[in-house]
Amino acid sequence: MKWLFSILIALASAASASDEVFKRGPFEVRVTPFPSTFLTPDIASTYGLVRSETQALLNLSVYDTRLQSAVKTVPARISGSHQNLLGQAFDLTFQTIDEGDAIYYLAPFRISDDEIMRFTIEVTPDGSNQAIDLTFNQTFYRQ
Template sequence: MLLLPALASQAQTDQLKPVETSQKFGNYTVHFSTFNSTFISPEIAQIYGLTRASNQTLINISLTQTVDGKTTLGLPARVSGTATNLIQQQRTLEFKTIAEGDATYYLAPLRHTNEEVINFAVQVQAETESAPFTVRFTRNLHTEE
């Protein structure tokens, strides 16, 4: 798996309190994180058609399911969402599907200014569910220098 190690290392931001990175919905769990796109190597960015820029964050979403004590890797799902800044400017997130072996996850790019606070609302619908799960989270995004 080429990209997952970079994602795992960014599960927490530089905030002082622990940052929520998942939310449970019955036996499903939606995992979410953000990380600066420069954390991905140029080679990996090229393979997946991702743009690397110091002012661009990637929003990472994955859906797992736990049945009989066993948790799946990321499952296929329909993912959509929005990003809203503090002055209520809203942007639609365009998620790209990343499939690596048995794991599927979703990445959406977002350009931002340094220390911009963004409120995310993401809908994740499992293939076997009739309604989406909605997660809401806030991140203070930083540019990389």
């Protein structure tokens, strides 16, 4: 089941034109927002995620580019929020998915059709004392 989740995340990343990559020193943070309906019912159930046209997920992966192994994702402390155009702010709660050969951080959030959201996220990779600040906008459309 875990390999299936990895494949779904990779497909979401490939299908999404809105991937963001943030780099600071040897660390790289990749961010992929996608609709929760992209997940199969089995995967959503396994990880306790809600599939709904009003729900999206923010997927983060933190990479250490110095690592020579196939496994380059590293643990990190992540916190953040998103804000809509009305100025309403909502905290993001990240769930860690550790598959052994990859670590993902997922945060669910509600969406409306044709809604622009501003994300502010702080990522501190293990082994680093410097946070990586992420700020980006994303438009969401219900499917």
